[in-house]
Amino acid sequence: MIQSHRPGGELAFLTPKGGLVRFAARFGPDGESAGHPGRPGRTVTLDGDRTVVQYRVAPGDRRALAALEREAAAAVALERRYGDMGFREVFTRVVGYDLDAPEPFVLYRPASGEPLAAYGGALGVRDQQRVAAQLVLAVRLMGAAGLVHRAIGPDTVRWDGAHVRIAEPYAALRAGEPREAFGAAPWASPEQRGGTGTADPRDDLWSVAHLLYYLVAGRPDRGAGPPADLAAFRGLTAFHDSGAFAPSAADRPTPVELMRFLRVPDPLTAATAEAAAANRSGSSGRTAAPGRTAGAGPAAEPGRPAGPGPGDHAGPLDPAGPLDPAGPLDPVGPGGAAYDRRIARKRADLGLDRPEPPPQEPGRQGRPPWWRLSGRRPAAPPPAPPAAPSPPAAEAASAERLCPHCLLPVAYDPSRLVTIDPKGDRVPLDVSGDLPPAHLRDLLRTAYQVCPYADGGTPHELPVPYLTNGRPLTIALVGSSGVGKTHLLAAMLAEVEQGSLEPYGLKCLPLNPDTHRAFLRERVHSLLQGRELGRTGQQTFARFADGLLVTGNGPARPVVFFDLAGEDLAQDGEVARFLTGVDAFVFVLDPLRALDLPSLDPVRERNGLRRRDLGDEAFTTVLNRIPRTWGPYVAAPAAIAVNKSDLVRVEPAVDRWLGRSLPPRFRPDEVRAESRDAHAFVSRHATAAWLRPFDDCARCTLHFVAATGGQARDDRFPHGVRPRRVLAPLLSIFAMCGLLPGVDHREAGI
Structure with a gap:
């Protein structure tokens, strides 16, 4: 370059x-x-x-x-x-x-013509009509694509005597996104100038209306509402009668309605109608050009009230390229129907309309079915959150839990406590004396308990809060080496550290302060400083990377994250034995390995990667190893994180999600919509093997995420690290496991 x-x-x-x-x-x-x-x-x-x-x-x-x-x-x-x-x-x-x-x-391409700023009061009536019709058409087209331009004005719209051309969409937002304050009066609407509400195509109609007033009257208005002398200009009758000058977008017409006032045909409606007619007739041949009807003469130029005239060089819609009838809010088109059918099949297989789920398959080493991950049966009301118990009380109140490393039951035992000194040596901790409660709590906050099953070859210990709080939740990140699991976990915990889970009613503390500080220092801080993280080394024994103590729906629960090397996950060996006891999974999908998109070929070549039709080896190995405890499905909740989504940001289905922030509260309907789009997108550009976690797991959501926001060069991210939507998979896991207040865990993820 x-x-x-x-x-x-x-x-x-x-x-x-x-x-x-x-x-x-x-x-x-x-x-x-x-x-x-x-x-x-x-x-x-x-x-x-x-x-x-x-x-x-x-x-x-x-x-x-x-x-x-x-x-x-x-x-x-x-x-x-x-x-x-x-x-x-x-x-x-x-x-x-x-x-x-x-x-x-x-x-x-260079735009021809002159800015409309040069034509105030100088255009003839016919040209005024053509400019008006074409500008409203442009707003209609952008709205159909789910976009709001937000920068229509006399300096950003050109006229060449036959066509208008609006400027590059440098200020565009997706319709429905929160408005960002942009523009000045009179060209930007009051709501857009103030940055209130959400972006709406009718914001652009305000701009068009005031631009037409400028062209007709020869001067701009103040931009507070309808111009005082609006009724004096016959050329603005349609804008006046339709309410296009209304200060509120809700009181303005839609682009289609304004086109009717202007008596301008809508080519998109014609295209959709012809496509529907062709589908009804079962014809497999080409249809007539959209915008024409049988027996009609030449189609009118889009944006012109009447028939063709001299100098026309915009033809009708290309009959080979009709619009997707799915519309602007379904960028994946009919591909989302496969997701809908699969979800319906899962609900039928799982009997979710029955009052009680089927019983757990026996012999699962005490592992509860998915619907008990919250600690209660689905029909039971959520218990009131109890006060945080002292360690002895917690021991009496909680059953034995599995050690996440060796999968054997462990209970809190004060006689086996240790601390770990700066050299990594275990120092016995005696809490049998008469210690003040505050002193005892502080000691136990950083203490460990040696697992009674640890032998000389695999010594391991558990943070005391893991044993003295609510039922633990173990989450494993799954994917081959290099897919970005470590970067994603570091980006997730960076968001958690900044309090990004608090709007969802969750409070987070380190499960062990020393371990958490080490992870922040070695992983999170390095990532946020723009350094590429090294690959996770292979292990002979599975250890979790970091842990949190999360308080949300019910008592505080330990949440621990496993981030193993892809080589360990892809091998069906002893190190992966812990997977059978994991409570939830985040499957990290790498677009470079999965998606058949030519835009990814240069990146694949630079990184020495090839696309794989057989899916991710780690996905396959892990899913083959986990028992099916609820019919044909894995009971553990799962999320598929389409990581590195910044590489395919320009794809409309991806941009629809990656371009927006997470909402301030968990919305199951929005999660289902994203899952539908992501499922259809991956289905369109990858083989079915990459969606096996969705097929195999009873409950699974899909998310577009970007752990870094860019590609590393020479072990650094030249444009900095810009994580996007990295908490979406974690929030879905929390919702499915009953941690999120106000969310029905029985319906999350399916």
């Missing part, structure tokens, strides 16, 4: 369809671009005869990079959806992008 100061060289980038291309490139000088403060733009000549416009961000500017990623995802979504259709020219067309370059960038 060439550097920004070089006048020429080579430029490599990904096209909107995901292919990698390389061109000889000559670079023009940097210049500020309208609407892009602080982001330089320049022309680039490719192979000597093709000119594009490049916008890039400086290394290390995380906020600018996040905005560029969002812009690239929006631009690619529009190009993929409408790039083969006649009305594509209303958008500035994206050419390519590289979000992992030293200076990440996006490329566009």
